[in-house]
Amino acid sequence: MRVSNAPKTSSGKVQRQSALACLNNIELLINPAPNSCLSSGFGNKGRKHRGIDYHKRPVGDVIAACNGIIRTITYRQKDFGNWLVIDHGANVYTAYGHLAKVNHNLRVGMAIKQGQTLGIMGETGNGANGLHLHFEVRKGNVQNPKGWWGLTAVDPFQLAGQCH
Template sequence: KSLRYIGIIIMILIFGVVVSYISKKHMQKHLQPQPPRSQVQSQKIQKTLAITPATIPTTIPAATHSNTFIKPITKSVQFQSIVIQHSLVSTAEKAGLTNTMIKQLQTMFAGQINLSKNLHPGDRFNILYHEYFVNGIKNHPGHIIAAEIVEKNKDYRVIRFTNPKHQSHYYLPNGHATSAAYLKVPLNYKRISSGFTYRRFDPVLHEFRSHLGIDYAAPVGTPVKALGNGHVVFAGWMHGYGNAIIIRYGNIYKTLYGHLEKFSQNLRHSKYVKKGEVVGYVGETGWATGPHLHFEIYKNNVPINPKLVHLSHVSASVPFEYRTQFEAKAHQLFSEMTAFENAQAKKK
């Protein structure tokens, strides 16, 4: 019996120790200091900010911890009418146009009129351009979207049209581009070392063969540019051509660049390249006796003499699928220009 009583006493003591331990932990939890309510709210705000889209900038003033949304950048259409006094540059600068805007004007009218020589005092410029605002305050001008030169005997008009693929170009009201669709040559070269011919003694094979392109001698590493806007249909090793690139421009023309030292970074098959974009560098890979670019032009898959093809005179036009949108945009912009001009005349 005495052993039974001792066992019961030991069990009661163990149970008491367990209950005491649990009570102590519970008291410690409730006695710990809790963060202020404002700190809890701040933590919640920070968690919210962590998932806020980057397109909606958010700031938190330290004093209030409240969200303040920055107003988005907005743009508006502005109008300027400038009467030439001495030269385009001096008159435009006095009117408040930036150097970038002046260069845009020179680019827009480069194919129509020499702005430094053919403008005279009394000639007038009308321009529409975008002005950007941040938080409601004027920040900087954007692109000139329409421009007009009014001379005594002739008017010139140009608009900037952006197609649904976000490609922007300058066009005349009839839809023709203001600049040539193609470069005259794809690089700066020293001399033509070999021309287009159907019978040439090959310096490597030592036999007469056709040479259906032009060899432009130039130092190794000279940048080679895309002749126009097009898609890369080949970029790799091509037997005697060494490192070679083929670019297709629409459905008619394509060009081949051979003996390249290397390709430009990120150049790949099917990549879209723009006129003047560097696609590679002069080398002497493949069957070559010195550094040069071997350049070929094909029209409907038939090789043609690059010296006899004046692609630099070819003007690009608004693609047929965008023609309706272009005509609507041109009408809208020049209607706005006329409205601005009339409103300005009434103020005078």
């Protein structure tokens, strides 16, 4: 598989990377789609890609990157389709897009645990590039005038490692 906008590496060999990222003392899983492959990295690729895409065949579960509170469960037809946002505290948020479905028992305001299943990877919204998960990490005060879009998008590969 060709990876667009892949994170920088020093060789053509398999790169081992920490499974965790640390942001504001919050430890997040870098890959919330177990046993999947990176299909698109963070940054510019014709347009600003503010997240990371993961692909898996057959499709699999999408899990919470960290403990938190579900802030948004919605359907965004023009972009991310089934979209779920979790507030992890300390002004750290994660979002999960293009889900085929969100688990029916999840509700806004519900506490979630790291590793808890959120839904299944899909291609809803503009996910016409095939089945995948669009995963975003953002930081900042969500009470800004732009809400989610006013937060700073963060590349979790730049935060790799455990919090100390």
